[in-house]
Structures are given as C-alpha cells and as structure tokens.
Amino acid sequence: MRNDIRLSIQDIQVKQENALDLFSSGIKSRETKKIMERNLRRFLVEACADLLQSDFRQRAQQFVNLAREDQEKATQIILAYVRRLKERTLLEKTDRFYLNPSTVPNKIKPIKKLLDMNGLGLGWKRIYATYPEPDNIHQGRGYTREEIKKMLEHSSKIDTEFVILASSSGGLRVGAWENQTWGNIFPIYKIGREYKIELKNDEKALVVCAGMIIYRGTPEEYVALISTEAWNKLEEYRKLWVKKMKRLPIESDPLILERFSKPKPLSSTAVRRRIEDLLVKSGSRTPLTEGRRRHSVPATHGFRRYWNKIMMNVQRKRGTLSALVIKERLMGHDGLVKTDKNYFWTDILDLIPDYLEALPELMISDEARLQKELGDEKLERGLLAQANAEKETALQRLKELEAKVERMAKYQINQSS
Secondary structure, eight states, rough: OOOOOOTTTTTTOOOOOOOOHHHHHOOOOHHHHHHHHHHHHHIIITTTTSOOOHHHHHHHHHHHHHHOOOOOHHHHHHHHHHHHHHHHHHHOSSSSTOGGGGEEEEHHHHHHHHHHHTOOOOOHHHTTTOOOOOOTTTOOOOOOOHHHHHHHHHOOOOHHHHHHHHHHTTTGGGGGTTOOBGGGGGEEEEETEESSSOOOOOOOEEEEEEEEEESSSSOOOEEEEEOEEEEEEEEHHHHHHHHHTSOOOTTTTTEEEEEETTTTEEHHHHHHHHHHHHHHTSSSSOOOTTOOOSSOOOTHHHHHHHHHHHHHHSSOSHHHHHHHHHHHHHOOOOOOTTTHHHHHHHHHHHHHHHHHHHHHHHOSOOOOOHHHHHHHHHHHHHHHHHHHHHHHHHHHHHHHHHHHHHHHHHHHHHHHH
C-alpha cells in the first residue's frame, strides 16, 4: 500500500456491473431481498411489459439506462405505476385484486433501491405525494400464551418447538432463522450476582437464559436473549442431531436442518410453513371469512408481538425510559431515537437483568414458569446464606482484631510499669 494519499486513474476506475447485481448487493437480509426482488420483478416484467424488453435482468438495466438518459420519463413511469396501484386500493375488500393502501410504499421501495444503487436519483417527494392515505391499516395482535401452548401441544417436531419457544421468548422475526448456525447460540450463566458467557473449568453455575446472534455478518447484526425453556428444548434437539448425524455439531453447522437424510438448512419460508400448518392443526386458525384478507394474528410475527407486549407491561426496577431503550435494543432496533445507539451503548450482559425480570411471563409451559420461580427462590436463599456466612466471618475477624488490640494495650502497660 502506498504511503501517500494521491489518487491515480486506476483508483477511480469503476467496475461495470449489471444494474440488478448492484441492486442485490445493497440488501443484506436474504428474506428482504426475496421480497424486494419479487416486487421489482412485478414492476419491470408485468407493469412495464410494453415498455421494456427481454428478461428481468435486462429489463432492470434498460430501466436504469432510461432513468439516466431521461429522468422525467422514468418519473412518469413510476407515477403511472402508483396510479395503477392506487386504483386497486379503491376496490372492494372482497375483490381479489384489492390492495391495502399501506402496502403501496413497499411496491415502490425496490424501484428506488435499484436507482439508488446505480447512482441515480429522481424527484421522490413528488412520487411520495401521490401515495394513497393509509386509512385502513390492518389492526392485528400478538399470540396469547394459551395459543402458543396449543401449538406446542400439537407439534411432533422438537426443532419446531424450539423455534416457537425461541421466537416467543426472544421476539424474533422469521428472517432470524436464515443461515443460523450452532455457533450463533450460547448459554448465559449466573454465579452469585454476576453473569457470564464463559466459565472456567472448575466453575459451576446456573444457566439463566441464552444468547442468539441474529443476522450475523450484516449491518443489522444484534444479540437476542431467549429463555431457559427454549435453551432446554435446543439441548433435546442437539441429542437428536447427534444421533442422526453421528457426530457433534460444529459452530459452522446449520442450527436447524429441514431434513437429515440430505442435510438442508431450515429456511424462513419453511419456518412460516411449519407454523401455519400447526395453526391449522391446532384449530387456532380457520379459513378467512368473506371480506377479510388477513388473520388477526400474523403467523410468524405474532411471536414478536407477544414478546413486545410482555416486555412493555412488566414492572421494572430501573426507570421506564431506560427499560424501553433496552427493549428496543433486544428487538434489534437502535433505540427509541437514532441517538440511543450512540449514547446508550450496552453490552449484552448489561441487558440480562431487565430481560430476567420479564422471563417468568415469557415462559410458555406452567412447569417451566414454576421451575424458574423455584430456581430464583433457591438462588436468593443461597445468596442470603452466603451473605450471612460472610457477615459471620467478618464479625469473627473483628473480635479477633479487638482481642489483639487489647493484648497489645496490656503489654504496653506492663512494659511501662
């Protein structure tokens, strides 16, 4: 590497890449990429069927070239697309072509991403101003504990049960299961009043929860916390994994396999399918009635809403505002405002006390909740006994010190006489 900062012609030469490749490179989440590519394809292939030619890849390049040469024309195409989408928002909700107004921005985001990643800008404020009013946003809710318990009762797969328990106790999005490996999940221990991720060889400690790295290797990476109930279920699955694969898992091995015969990682799509099947099997989800397009509880996002509600309602020892910031951090958000990430930096171990306050309410099975309460009580008794023993030791040492001082005083008196 040169020691100076002078730039050469070679330094500023840009490698020519296809417009679609640049678009894809700007999206880190696999699940988000799939959704955005699907919406972009609908615009370029279906909406622009008479305006562009060839396949999806070439159409993306053609539209970028058009925007580069004639911004006004590109803007008019997008405005016409918004108008066509807006027409669908005015249809009866029972119409199969009806479109919820709140989804229109999501149809336009990939178009903007395509142009942004290719260094092009348009008058987006002008486009945004034509969006329909989101006056009929779907009001959904999270699962109840009983609904989650019912799903678990109808499950016949240990790994699916782990996914449900981890999602509900960690507030996980379905995309969190993409590319998950054994190295991304670890137990968190408590020794006395101290929390640790790693133990020394001779240390014995209680597992109080577990950490799970989400979106590892991406800008959205964060660590979620999951319950001991979920961790114990994972330990059951680990035994099954070892039995089927005839070896211990290594850190790079996929955490959940869709099948063992031909090892294939479980995708977020497969997770959604399993949950939807369980909802039907347990009787928690019935076919939509006429006029309804969505169920009251989103199949996978319902776990995150369940978690969020509990974390919001649990009484905290610390201030409400700081507790809310911690909740946002555990969800993978920056905080309540953008500056929280800069001014409220916390290590994962600092978040554990707040999480453990809510843990009893996050537990699904009554047995697990009772074990947690008994474990906490036993731990507190142990800490109290330890404190009393330390107090007795300190008092004994104080008595010995007082006796020593008294002997020295007598010795000095005898010497002086």
